[in-house]
Amino acid sequence: MRYLVQLVAVLALAAGALWLHRGLALDPVHPEILATGLILVAGYLGGRLAQAIKLPRITGYILIGLGIGPAVLGLLSEAMVESLQPINGIAVSLIALTAGMEINVARLRKSWNQILVLTACNIVGVFVVVFAMLYLLSPWIGFLRGEPTTFILAVCLIFGSVAIATSPTVTIAVINEYRAKGPLTQTVLSITVLKDLVVIVFFATALAVAKPLLDEDLAFSLDFLRTIGVEIFGSIFAGVLLGWLVSLIIRRVQRESTLFVIGLAILIAEASVRLHLEPLLVSLVTGFFLENLTARDAEPMLRGIERSSFPVYAIFFALAGAGLHLDALARLWPIALTLVAVRIGALWVGTYAGARLSGADPVVRKYGWLGFISQAGVTLGLSVIVVRAFPDWGPGIQTIIVAMIAIHELIGPLAFHHGLKKAGEVGKRDA
Amino acid sequence: MKTLVALLALTALALLGSRVSRVWVRERSSGRVLVASGLGYLILGVLLGPLIGDLLDRDVLDNLLPLIGFALGWIGSLIGAQFRWGLLKRLPFRLHLAATLYVGSVASVVGVALLWPLLPLTPLDRLVLVACAIPLPVAVFGYAAKLASDPERGSGMLVIAGLADVLLLVLAVALPLFEWVATSGVTAAWGGLLVLGLGVGAGLTLALLLGSNELRRDQFLLLLGVVTLWAGFATFFGLSPLGTGLIAGIVFVNLGRRSRAWSIATLGRFERPIYMGILLVAGALLRPVDPLVVLLVLALFVAARTLALAVAGQLLARVARVPIPGRQLFAILLPQGALGLVVLTEARLLYPDWIDPVVTTTVVAAFVLFALASPIAVETLTEHRLRQRKRAPE
Numbered sequence: 156m157r158y159l160v161q162l163v164a165v166l167a168l169a170a171g172a173l174w175l176h177r178g179l180a181l182d183p184v185h186p187e188i189l190a191t192g193l194i195l196v197a198g199y200l201g202g203r204l205a206q207a208i209k210l211p212r213i214t215g216y217i218l219i220g221l222g223i224g225p226a227v228l229g230l231l232s233e234a235m236v237e238s239l240q241p242i243n244g245i246a247v248s249l250i251a252l253t254a255g256m257e258i259n260v261a262r263l264r265k266s267w268n269q270i271l272v273l274t275a276c277n278i279v280g281v282f283v284v285v286f287a288m289l290y291l292l293s294p295w296i297g298f299l300r301g302e303p304t305t306f307i308l309a310v311c312l313i314f315g316s317v318a319i320a321t322s323p324t325v326t327i328a329v330i331n332e333y334r335a336k337g338p339l340t341q342t343v344l345s346i347t348v349l350k351d352l353v354v355i356v357f358f359a360t361a362l363a364v365a366k367p368l369l370d371e372d373l374a375f376s377l378d379f380l381r382t383i384g385v386e387i388f389g390s391i392f393a394g395v396l397l398g399w400l401v402s403l404i405i406r407r408v409q410r411e412s413t414l415f416v417i418g419l420a421i422l423i424a425e426a427s428v429r430l431h432l433e434p435l436l437v438s439l440v441t442g443f444f445l446e447n448l449t450a451r452d453a454e455p456m457l458r459g460i461e462r463s464s465f466p467v468y469a470i471f472f473a474l475a476g477a478g479l480h481l482d483a484l485a486r487l488w489p490i491a492l493t494l495v496a497v498r499i500g501a502l503w504v505g506t507y508a509g510a511r512l513s514g515a516d517p518v519v520r521k522y523g524w525l526g527f528i529s530q531a532g533v534t535l536g537l538s539v540i541v542v543r544a545f546p547d548w549g550p551g552i553q554t555i556i557v558a559m560i561a562i563h564e565l566i567g568p569l570a571f572h573h574g575l576k577k578a579g580e581v582g583k584r585d586a
Numbered sequence: 587m588k589t590l591v592a593l594l595a596l597t598a599l600a601l602l603g604s605r606v607s608r609v610w611v612r613e614r615s616s617g618r619v620l621v622a623s624g625l626g627y628l629i630l631g632v633l634l635g636p637l638i639g640d641l642l643d644r645d646v647l648d649n650l651l652p653l654i655g656f657a658l659g660w661i662g663s664l665i666g667a668q669f670r671w672g673l674l675k676r677l678p679f680r681l682h683l684a685a686t687l688y689v690g691s692v693a694s695v696v697g698v699a700l701l702w703p704l705l706p707l708t709p710l711d712r713l714v715l716v717a718c719a720i721p722l723p724v725a726v727f728g729y730a731a732k733l734a735s736d737p738e739r740g741s742g743m744l745v746i747a748g749l750a751d752v753l754l755l756v757l758a759v760a761l762p763l764f765e766w767v768a769t770s771g772v773t774a775a776w777g778g779l780l781v782l783g784l785g786v787g788a789g790l791t792l793a794l795l796l797g798s799n800e801l802r803r804d805q806f807l808l809l810l811g812v813v814t815l816w817a818g819f820a821t822f823f824g825l826s827p828l829g830t831g832l833i834a835g836i837v838f839v840n841l842g843r844r845s846r847a848w849s850i851a852t853l854g855r856f857e858r859p860i861y862m863g864i865l866l867v868a869g870a871l872l873r874p875v876d877p878l879v880v881l882l883v884l885a886l887f888v889a890a891r892t893l894a895l896a897v898a899g900q901l902l903a904r905v906a907r908v909p910i911p912g913r914q915l916f917a918i919l920l921p922q923g924a925l926g927l928v929v930l931t932e933a934r935l936l937y938p939d940w941i942d943p944v945v946t947t948t949v950v951a952a953f954v955l956f957a958l959a960s961p962i963a964v965e966t967l968t969e970h971r972l973r974q975r976k977r978a979p980e
Binding site for chain 2: 193
């Protein structure tokens with residue numbers, strides 16, 4: 156109740172100030188400072204409110220972002236949300252650095268085969284089922300209605316490859332929030348990170364195959380695949396190089412680890428964009444390198460990340476919430492809901508089958524699928540590529556993807572938290 | 587790309603700065619290290635700025651300005667947080683009087699000198715120059731107080747507290763005046779009221795939220811969030827984030843019972859990197875100017891400030907009875923406080939097209955000149971201390 160009152164008071168204050176600003180007809184000066192502050196304070200209170208009713212904090216951040224964003228209250232305008240994108244990039248780098256530092260080869264060696272089998276089953280299951288379902292639903296989807304079969308198949312191919320993606324940021328945030336540790340935590344995290352790599356290759360392949368199907372003038376070309384290959388290997392190389400460089404100076408960074416980590420995240424976020432690399436992958440590999448080759452020296456850095464993680468999560472997920480397109484969801488909810496249900500079903504089947512085949516821990520078999528529901532940044536990024544590659548029908552498919560992300564983003568953290576609780580892994584990291 | 591390099595440079599310098607500060611703490615008996623404090627960042631800003639390196643060009647500075655708005659709010663809150671009524675009440679009246687006399691003497695001497703009609707400056711330019719002349723160098727002054735400390739009278743502590751008083755007065759007096767000079771009396775009155783309202787709101791928010799949330803990591807998030815939110819409101823309305831932060835700090839420190847000490851310590855922990863960033867940006871604000879005009883304004887500014895400090899040194903020694911003779915106190919007061927550059931940066935943030943580049947160049951050049959006076963100040967103090975020690979056995 157206390158947090159609700161505080162939240163309402165802060166939002167009322169912000170609304171009043173914005174109303175006064177509009178009334179005085181003033182030009183807004185650097186609205187990004189105001190937007191960041193509002194997201195931090197309201198996001199924090201929303202997180203605590205969510206926690207008070209037994210929900211993950213990040214669900215609170217997302218809901219608050221949605222509430223104050225352009226779709227609902229409009230306290231944050233589209234321009235404000237856009238102006239905070241650089242902070243978003245830094246947040247992604249920090250979150251991915253944490254993910255990389257959570258993957259320890261020594262610990263994973265025993266379960267490596269299990270992870271590969273589970274990942275393969277998961278990907279194949281989701282791809283096949285979503286592909287088939289979209290094909291069946293095509294008569295009810297505007298831009299697919301009446302189109303030739305090859306066209307529908309090509310769209311299903313691309314859509315299926317996008318559906319595979321899972322959000323590593325949500326996975327890591329939930330694991331950190333609940334300080335989870337155990338077979339389910341480790342398996343879900345490893346598979347999510349691995350899937351993040353695979354999905355990019357899979358998507359690029361799907362795009363290369365789909366292009367000649369959609370346009371008879373285009374021959375089958377591996378150009379796109381080559382570009383993606385360069386991006387992936389370039390990112391891995393950059394991550395290793397950066398990890399090595401950081402390992403050389405990390406001992407000198409003790410008390411200033413928070414500042415150092417923030418500087419590193421800025422470097423990765425901005426340089427990756429300029430060099431056409433994947434910032435998430437660069438950060439992951441850097442973190443992975445540090446964890447596995449300089450584990451003891453990397454401890455202050457991990458502490459630095461942990462210290463800065465709360466503001467980072469609040470900004471990242473509240474921005475994700477503010478960017479959710481409720482209008483798309485309102486228009487396409489029956490199709491989006493059906494596809495979400497089908498994808499979740501496929502995740503369950505794929506994870507169950509993979510766990511049975513690989514002899515994974517029973518908790519992975521029972522609750523593993525709950526960790527793969529969420530979708531966010533990567534999926535959105537892929538949908539943008541689809542729009543760029545196919546400007547005619549790309550926006551149509553993007554609308555469905557965005558509507559699905561809205562649902563996945565809201566239920567994903569809840570589902571994973573539920574799974575971790577059932578598996579008895581919540582709070583085990585401190586034990 | 588340039589924004590990236592600028593941000594990286596800021597972060598790298600913040601790291602370096604915190605190292606230098608530790609070295610300084612360890613080796614503070616060496617006067618020359620004092621020169622490095624702050625001055626290096628300012629000079630680096632000049633080198634990276636459009637005047638020489640052009641790495642921090644106008645676009646990059648525009649991109650960095652939101653960070654500066656937040657930084658000003660943070661510094662304002664930190665200064666405001668020193669203004670605890672209970673503590674101020676315990677200080678003897680003579681210290682408050684000394685602080686007021688100091689501000690009054692510097693403002694009037696420098697102000698009168700700058701009234702010279704031949705100077706090609708607007709009233710706002712003159713006011714910014716006066717405000718930048720007032721802040722005192724906390725590090726040197728704190729060091730002086732320690733050297734001259736007399737445990738029985740606790741004069742070192744009192745001097746530092748008096749200094750905080752002075753800094754507060756500077757801000758409280760200067761900021762609404764900027765608005766008044768830059769716009770009109772009515773706008774300034776509304777602006778002043780809004781700054782007051784925003785500041786009180788921010789202070790109350792801090793007191794309320796920090797008082798009811800127990801976890802340290804949560805409190806950091808809240809502190810960061812509230813300072814950013816209210817600095818954001820102030821900047822959004824085109825008002826002073828420094829002034830808003832100052833009032834917020836005063837309200838919080840007097841009304842917030844819980845987490846007060848922790849909040850002040852946390853605000854203080856980030857003070858140095860924030861100052862360094864602002865000094866870097868202040869250095870990069872230099873633009874090409876007519877060297878003759880700058881030399882004229884600079885000479886007048888330096889002479890007026892030096893004269894004002896000679897007067898203030900005598901006043902402080904006599905009224906506040908600081909146990910350091912007036913002449914030596916003058917030498918200690920010479921280095922210009924980095925807060926002057928903070929005030930300059932805020933003026934540039936709020937009135938980007940109104941401040942003459944001559945003013946920026948004068949303040950930056952004067953800061954460099956006065957910073958070079960630090961070793962003289964320290965040497966003077968050390969000699970004074972040695973003389974005191976020699977006298978003690980007698």
